[in-house]
Amino acid sequence: MSIRGPQALASLEEAMRDIRREEDEISRRVSRSAERVTKIKESEAELFRQLAQLRLDPAVQSQLDGQISSAEMRAREMLKTHGRDVSKAEEAISDLDRKRAALVERRSAALALLEDRRASLQALTASLTAQLQVDPQFQAKRAEAEELDRIAEQSMRKTEQVEADREAKGKPYRDDPLFMYLWDAGYGTSAYKASNLTRYFDGLVASLVGYHRARPNYAMLNEIPLRLREHAEQQEANVQAAEAELAALEVGAVDRAGGKPLREAIAVTEGEIAKLDAEIVACEDQRDQAAAALRALAEGRDPAFESAAAELAAALGREDIKTLLAEARRTRTGQDDTIVAQIDDARTRLREEEAESRDQRERLKVLAARRRELEDIQWEFKKQRFDDPQSSFGEDRLVGDLLNDFLRGGISAASYWDQWRKSQNWAPGNEWGAGYQRTRQPRSNSPWGPSNGGGMSWPDSSFGGGGNSKPRGGGFGGGWGGGAGGGFSRPRTGSMGGGGKKGGGGFKTGGGF
Numbered sequence: 001m002s003i004r005g006p007q008a009l010a011s012l013e014e015a016m017r018d019i020r021r022e023e024d025e026i027s028r029r030v031s032r033s034a035e036r037v038t039k040i041k042e043s044e045a046e047l048f049r050q051l052a053q054l055r056l057d058p059a060v061q062s063q064l065d066g067q068i069s070s071a072e073m074r075a076r077e078m079l080k081t082h083g084r085d086v087s088k089a090e091e092a093i094s095d096l097d098r099k100r101a102a103l104v105e106r107r108s109a110a111l112a113l114l115e116d117r118r119a120s121l122q123a124l125t126a127s128l129t130a131q132l133q134v135d136p137q138f139q140a141k142r143a144e145a146e147e148l149d150r151i152a153e154q155s156m157r158k159t160e161q162v163e164a165d166r167e168a169k170g171k172p173y174r175d176d177p178l179f180m181y182l183w184d185a186g187y188g189t190s191a192y193k194a195s196n197l198t199r200y201f202d203g204l205v206a207s208l209v210g211y212h213r214a215r216p217n218y219a220m221l222n223e224i225p226l227r228l229r230e231h232a233e234q235q236e237a238n239v240q241a242a243e244a245e246l247a248a249l250e251v252g253a254v255d256r257a258g259g260k261p262l263r264e265a266i267a268v269t270e271g272e273i274a275k276l277d278a279e280i281v282a283c284e285d286q287r288d289q290a291a292a293a294l295r296a297l298a299e300g301r302d303p304a305f306e307s308a309a310a311e312l313a314a315a316l317g318r319e320d321i322k323t324l325l326a327e328a329r330r331t332r333t334g335q336d337d338t339i340v341a342q343i344d345d346a347r348t349r350l351r352e353e354e355a356e357s358r359d360q361r362e363r364l365k366v367l368a369a370r371r372r373e374l375e376d377i378q379w380e381f382k383k384q385r386f387d388d389p390q391s392s393f394g395e396d397r398l399v400g401d402l403l404n405d406f407l408r409g410g411i412s413a414a415s416y417w418d419q420w421r422k423s424q425n426w427a428p429g430n431e432w433g434a435g436y437q438r439t440r441q442p443r444s445n446s447p448w449g450p451s452n453g454g455g456m457s458w459p460d461s462s463f464g465g466g467g468n469s470k471p472r473g474g475g476f477g478g479g480w481g482g483g484a485g486g487g488f489s490r491p492r493t494g495s496m497g498g499g500g501k502k503g504g505g506g507f508k509t510g511g512g513f
Helices: 007-055 059-125 129-133 136-169 178-186 197-207 210-298 303-316 317-329 334-383 401-409 415-424
Strands: 391-393 424-426
Touching: 007 059, 007 210, 007 334, 007 391, 007 401, 059 129, 059 210, 129 210, 136 210, 178 197, 178 210, 197 210, 210 334, 334 415, 401 415, 415 424
Parallel strands: none
Antiparallel strands: 391 424
8 A cells, every 4th residue: 555745754753753752751760760869869868867876976976967968958959950950951842842843734734735736737737738739839849859859869778788888898808907907007198107117018018918909999999988978968968958948838838827826826835845844953953952951951960960969979988887887787786777778778779770760861862863863864755855745655664564663773764764765656747738758768867757758847846746757956845856875964953962863773672662
């Protein structure tokens, strides 16, 4: 079952929301964990105070209590500040999520409006078919384009044949190491530079392999394909120029029939979508920075919080505290044993809490990296205009199993994006009613698409993916093209937010994705 472009982008958007929800949830868990660690240390401090009351004389006990209490009080105050800072950071992310959701909704509405306007323009163009069929200027230009197309086809076919001959006939030369040594050195040409001794021995080698007779033949074998390729490319340029003129004639006919306001409205809507795409990118980058700030807070990396936590930990790690605990373990009294057991329990809970927090922090880094990769894919998706209603994908697993594989780290972002590119097709539309058809597959830089002939793109991209072609130049979302080989071109601003530009590694199993 195929998937239409807007549905495909909606599926990616849903996956993005899932990632962000889990990212926010884990940030909250890590934040609460940092707070719990501090509270466990506070309870441990209280237990040491109780132990000191049992085992130390009042003077030593008072000194120790003062040192612990000071660190404990500072940690408690920083916990309150930390909680407020975390709440502010979470609210900032929520605000950015709402802003982005509103921008995405506006973009969807603009895309629907764009499709309606395109449909109206295509209907108007179709109504002019009969007029163009009897228009002398149009018919003459069509005949010229068809003739140039045939010439270009023949030229390209001859070029490809000569290039194939070059590969086959040139193999004996390339397989001869002595000949290729002299050829690469430019022997027998003005490019040859060597000492007298080297020239002497090279002359012997040249006589041995018959270089002077073979070199002109090999040079000609290489030169002819180059010249034919230049000629073929010029013929292709002629075809493109004629096709552009043919398109301009149709545009003129449409404008005379009242289509100019529609074309201008389409251009305006495309501009609005491009602006919204830029705003979405800026919003995503702001959110990425806000998420990085929240991660720092959640992990207790705020300098003041770190300092207070370190001070409390240092107070509990003092040598006299260690001595006090060791002596309590050596003596067997009911009260001592109860407090020591509680201290041991607190430290066990602390180790468990810290271990879980480490796992959650690693998960958070992976989520941040995967979110950024999905943002890259969405950017390329819109840049290629794959979300156009005329765009579709033959592989429905792209929003099912393959999406899950990507989210779990089973396949890379580049591989997943490559699957999208390979599966994408354009629906027929805006084909020449006047009957112009190419006789061959166009080159990749042609205004005609890579399949089916027919369906030329308009000079101003008014019809987007006209015919079965992929539009070239113009368009919203940063223009067409790019993305080959899985490369990503999404602009980035601000810090990496701890997630990395292109995440290696994948999701751990369990939870969320």
